[in-house]
Amino acid sequence: MIQTFAFCLFAAVVILSGALTILSRNPVHSVLWLILAFFNAAGLMVLVGAEFIAMLLVIVYVGAVAVLFLFVVMMLDIDFAELRSGFVRYGFFGLLIALILAGELIIATGAWSAGAIELANRTAPISADLSNIEAMGALIYSKYLYVFEAAGLVLLVALIGAIVLTHRERRDVRPQNISEQVKRRPQDAVRNINQPIGQGVDL
C-alpha cells in the first residue's frame, strides 16, 4: 500500500516538475524544477531497488550537473527569448525526435518483457544476496582496484594539464608585502628639502 502511494507521489512530482521545467518563463526556475525532478526520479529508483543509481542521480546530477547548469544560466548572457523563437520551424524535427524516442521506448519495454539477454560468460555475475552498492564496492575496490587507482592517476594528469595550460604568473599586479611595509623606516621614506622658490620639485 505504502509502495503504491510512494510511487504515485514520486511519479506525479516527476511529471509535474518535468513539465514545469519546460514551461516556466524564468530559466533559473527551470533549473530548479529540473533538480526537483532529479530528486523524485532518485526516489523512484530506490523503490525498484536500484539504490546505487539513486545515489548517483543525487550526487552526480543534482550535485554537479544541475549546479553547473545553474551557473551557466546565471553567468552567461543568453537571450532566452531568441532560443524560444522558431517553434514552428523546429517543431517538425522536435516531433520527429519525440516519435523516434517513443518508438525506442516501446521496443525496449517489449524486449525487456521478452526476457533478459543471456551473455555467454559474464565477467561479474550478479549475486542474489548482495545489495547493489556492496556488489559494486567489492568489484571496484578488490577486483578492479588496479584500474581504479589508475583512473585516479588519469584525473591527476588532467589536473596538472589544466594548470600547465592555463596558469600564468601575472607581473602587472602589486601584491601587498607586509614585512616590507613593517621594515620601512621614516629615514627611508621621508625627505626634508629646502625648496627654492620658483623652481619645480625634483622628485
Added chain:
Amino acid sequence: MSIIDSLMLTLPELVLTGAALILMLVAAFAGDRATRLINAGAIAALIGATLVLGREGVGFDGLYTADAFSNFTKPLIYLAAGVSILLSTRFFAAEERLRAEYSVLILLATIGMGMMVSASNLLTLYVGLEMQSLAAYVLASFMRKDARSAEAGLKYFVLGALASGILLYGISLLYGFSGTIDYHGVAKGLADGVNMGELFGIVFVLAGLSFKIAAVPFHMWTPDVYEGAPTPVTAYFGTAPKVAAVALLVRVSIEAMGSAVESWQQILIFTSLASIILGAVGAIGQTNIKRLLAYSSINNVGFVLVGLAAGTEAGVAATLTYMVIYVLMTLGSFACVLQMRTADGVHVEDIQSLSGLSRRQPALAAAFAIFMFSLAGIPPLLGFWAKFVVFDAAVAAGLMPLAAIGIAASTIGAFYYLKIVKIMYFDEPAEAYHPVTSYVESGVIALTAVAVSPIGYLAIPMLGAATAVAAKALF
C-alpha cells in the same frame, strides 16, 4: 595471487608513480627553478624502473600481465622517455623558459604506456591509453604562447577523443558479444566463428588503435601535430607512444583476437600498404623537416604492420626488432633537428636551411646522413636489417604480394630521404648554424649514429634472441 604479489608485479609503474608524485610536489614548492633537478630525478626514476623490471606473472585477477614481451618493450619506452627529457632542457631554456611540469608529465605518460604494454584486459588497455593520451595532449601544446603548439594540442585532443570513442565502441561490442573484457575470454568467444557483431568490434578496436599509431587512414593528425609540438615533444611522440601503441596492438591482435587471425589480417595488410605508400608519397613535397619526419613515421608504421600482419611468432619478433631500430633512428634524427638553429639561437625547421651542411658542420651532416640512409633502408646501415626481418617474416607467412608491394613502395620513400642527403652534401652552403653547444645532445647523436651504423650489426644476435623470447611469450 595475493594483492602484494600483484603489486610487486607492477613495481616499475609503482616506482614511476612515486617519483612522479614526489617530483610534482618539488615542482609545486620550488617552482620552475628546480627544473634541472626534477629532470635529473625523472631520469633516475626511469633508470630505477628499468632495474626493477624482470618479474613475470599475471596480477590483479588477469588485469595486468608482466611477461617477456612487456619486459622487452618497457625498457625501450623508458629509453625514449629519458632521451626526450634530456633533449628538452636546452630547447625550452632557449625557446620560452624551463618548466618543471615537463618531465612530470612525461613520467605520467610513461606509467600509462607501461599499463598499455602490460594490459591483458580491455579495461586496463583503455585506462592506460587515456593516461598516456591525456599527458600527450598537454605536452603537444606545452609552449602555449606559440600558436602552432596550441593548434597542435587542440587538433590532437579533438581527433584523439574521437579515436577513443571509436575504440570504446569497439570494446563495448566485443564485450557485448563475448560477455567478457579479459583478452583470453574474448579469444575464447571469437574461437567458435566470428559473428557480425564481433567483426564490427574488431574493426572498431583496430580503427581506434590505428589512430594511436598513426596508420593510414587514421594518420591525418600526424603532420600537423608533429610540426606544431615543441621539437623534444615531437621526438617523444615519434618514439615512446608509438612503441607502446604498437606493443598494445600486437598483444590485442595475438592474445585477444588470435583465434580470428583471418578476420583482422586483411585489415592490417590494407593499413600497412596504405601507410607505406601514403607516407612515402606525402613526404615528397614537404619543406618542413618535422612534417617530413611525420610522414616518415607514417611510412615506418606501415613496415611495422607488415610484420604484425604475418600473425606469426617470427612476425611479432620482426615487429619488435623494427621498433627498436626505429626508435634509435628517430631519436637520432630529432636530436639532429634540434641543432638546426640560426646564429642567434632561433630554431628553424626549413629543409632548405640544411643546404651545404657538410661544408659547415661535417660531423653533424655525416650523422644526419647516417640516419637518413638508415631510415631509407640502405644496406650497410641497421635500418636495412629492420626492413629485411619484417619482409622475411611476411614471406615466410605466405604474404608474398604484401612483401613485394612493400619493397617496391620503400624505394619511393628512399627518394625523399636521399633528397635531404643531396641538399646537405651537394647544394651551395646556406647561412651558418649556431655551433653545437650541448654535450648531452651531441652525445645522443653520436651514440645513436654508432648504433645504427654497421657496428650495430654486432648486436643483432642478441636482439634476435631477445625479440624471439619476447614474441614467444604471446603465443
